[in-house]
Amino acid sequence: MNTVNQSVAARWTDVRRRVDEACRRVGRDPASVEILPVSKTFGADVLRSAMALGLRRFGENKVQEIREKSMALADGGIRWVMIGHLQTNKARDVARLVAEVQSLDRLELAEVLHRRLQHEERFIDVLVQVKTSSEPSKYGLPPAQLLSFLEALREYSTLRVRGLMTLATQSDDPDEVRACFRRLRELRDQAVGEGHDLPRLSMGMSGDFPLAIAEGATEVRIGSALFGARPQLAANR
Numbered sequence: 001m002n003t004v005n006q007s008v009a010a011r012w013t014d015v016r017r018r019v020d021e022a023c024r025r026v027g028r029d030p031a032s033v034e035i036l037p038v039s040k041t042f043g044a045d046v047l048r049s050a051m052a053l054g055l056r057r058f059g060e061n062k063v064q065e066i067r068e069k070s071m072a073l074a075d076g077g078i079r080w081v082m083i084g085h086l087q088t089n090k091a092r093d094v095a096r097l098v099a100e101v102q103s104l105d106r107l108e109l110a111e112v113l114h115r116r117l118q119h120e121e122r123f124i125d126v127l128v129q130v131k132t133s134s135e136p137s138k139y140g141l142p143p144a145q146l147l148s149f150l151e152a153l154r155e156y157s158t159l160r161v162r163g164l165m166t167l168a169t170q171s172d173d174p175d176e177v178r179a180c181f182r183r184l185r186e187l188r189d190q191a192v193g194e195g196h197d198l199p200r201l202s203m204g205m206s207g208d209f210p211l212a213i214a215e216g217a218t219e220v221r222i223g224s225a226l227f228g229a230r231p232q233l234a235a236n237r
């Protein structure tokens with residue numbers, strides 16, 4: 001193994017161990033929390049070392065990067081997961097290349113994706129991204145609109161709605177961060193009470209995943225803890 005391979009392998013083992021520990025601390029089964037490796041800004045060589053560990057789902061935040069990497073890794077059997085803000089003019093590539101969108105946050109986008117997916121004769125899994133913090137820069141559906149949004153999504157048969165996603169506030173105060181995760185879980189529980197099937201909660205990143213696991217995350221999205229620091233410019237969330 002070369003050094004890139006070794007460091008990704010060592011970090012993967014370490015992250016998995018820390019996720020398992022976070023589960024045990026709150027009495028959860030470690031098998032109930034998946035890790036989504038977030039490979040944005042990292043090239044095909046880094047992805048190959050993750051693939052050597054058996055990883056096949058990768059989170060990306062730019063359609064352009066998915067397009068480039070899927071060409072470079074054409075035979076890899078990768079399931080690309082879109083976790084970044086999505087413009088409707090990218091829907092065509094998403095419909096062709098992406099297995100799952102976790103950043104669905106408006107009806108206009110659902111409509112365009114559905115039309116493109118019908119054309120491709122494909123289905124994708126989607127999570128609804130909800131805005132649980134008051135930071136103006138964050139995308140996401142306002143919580144008050146969630147129930148009507150979920151109702152409206154029933155129209156779009158190509159979008160299999162599986163759960164909710166959020167980004168917590170960027171704060172040094174763990175209580176504030178945790179409150180965002182709690183909010184998402186409560187919104188999910190409320191929607192389930194209204195008859196929606198939402199088994200998945202995608203929340204928590206390298207810096208805050210134990211708090212998300214304590215609040216019920218079924219999936220944590222891990223970038224830097226697994227692949228190392230990103231160049232500052234590209235690291236915008």
Ligand SMILES: *Cc1c(COP(=O)(O)O)cnc(C)c1O
Pocket residue numbers: 038040061083084167204205206207221222223224225236237
């Ligand atoms: C970049 C990113 C992550 C991963 O962030 P890290 O702090 O590197 O783990 C998770 N979720 C989203 C939406 C991101 O854009």
